[in-house]
Amino acid sequence: MRPIRLNITLNKVFFIFIILCSCIVHADNINQEAPDFELPGKLETVRLSDNKGKVVYLDFWASWCGPCKQSFPWMNAMQEKYKNKGFEIIAVNLDANNEDAQKFLISTLAKFTVAFDIKGQTPLQYGVKGMPTSYLIDRDGKIVMQHMGFNASDREKLEQKIQNLLVEKK
Numbered sequence: 001m002r003p004i005r006l007n008i009t010l011n012k013v014f015f016i017f018i019i020l021c022s023c024i025v026h027a028d029n030i031n032q033e034a035p036d037f038e039l040p041g042k043l044e045t046v047r048l049s050d051n052k053g054k055v056v057y058l059d060f061w062a063s064w065c066g067p068c069k070q071s072f073p074w075m076n077a078m079q080e081k082y083k084n085k086g087f088e089i090i091a092v093n094l095d096a097n098n099e100d101a102q103k104f105l106i107s108t109l110a111k112f113t114v115a116f117d118i119k120g121q122t123p124l125q126y127g128v129k130g131m132p133t134s135y136l137i138d139r140d141g142k143i144v145m146q147h148m149g150f151n152a153s154d155r156e157k158l159e160q161k162i163q164n165l166l167v168e169k170k
Helices: 010-025 066-085 098-107 121-126 152-167
Strands: 055-061 087-093 113-116 133-137 143-148
Touching: 055 066, 055 121, 055 152, 066 087, 066 152, 087 098, 098 113, 121 133, 133 152, 143 152
Parallel strands: 055 087, 087 113
Antiparallel strands: 055 133, 133 143
16 A cells, blocks of 8 residues: 655645634634734835725735635726725735745736735734635724635625725724
């Protein structure tokens, strides 16, 4: 009998570790203050707190995630459509190898803020349990929605929630 060989990349092992740890750290953070973070970005340091007063769509993604790739065109469209109304998308990459993220970004355009968390600390703060996971954060910095996964049927519902937050007064 031959031993079974597992073909698992370090990124996938790392993400499984994050999933297991996040189950312990946060069960539910809706209506809680969104944890601040400071991460390297494509152009400059990215801090959630720099976006206070804006509606933020915070997305956690990885280069190997199929639904993540599908979400990028929608996020590009939302950023373009609502950027002048106080909306910002921050996409946090969780690849342990930054080269994987860079290759992904060459083939998949991102017209929004991209940050890199190769140590995986930020998803622990948020309780990320799958890819992609996104959080909608209101102008006061509170998490109002968590969404896991991405498919075409999600788009309308997510955009409606964004629109609702953009018209709310502070």
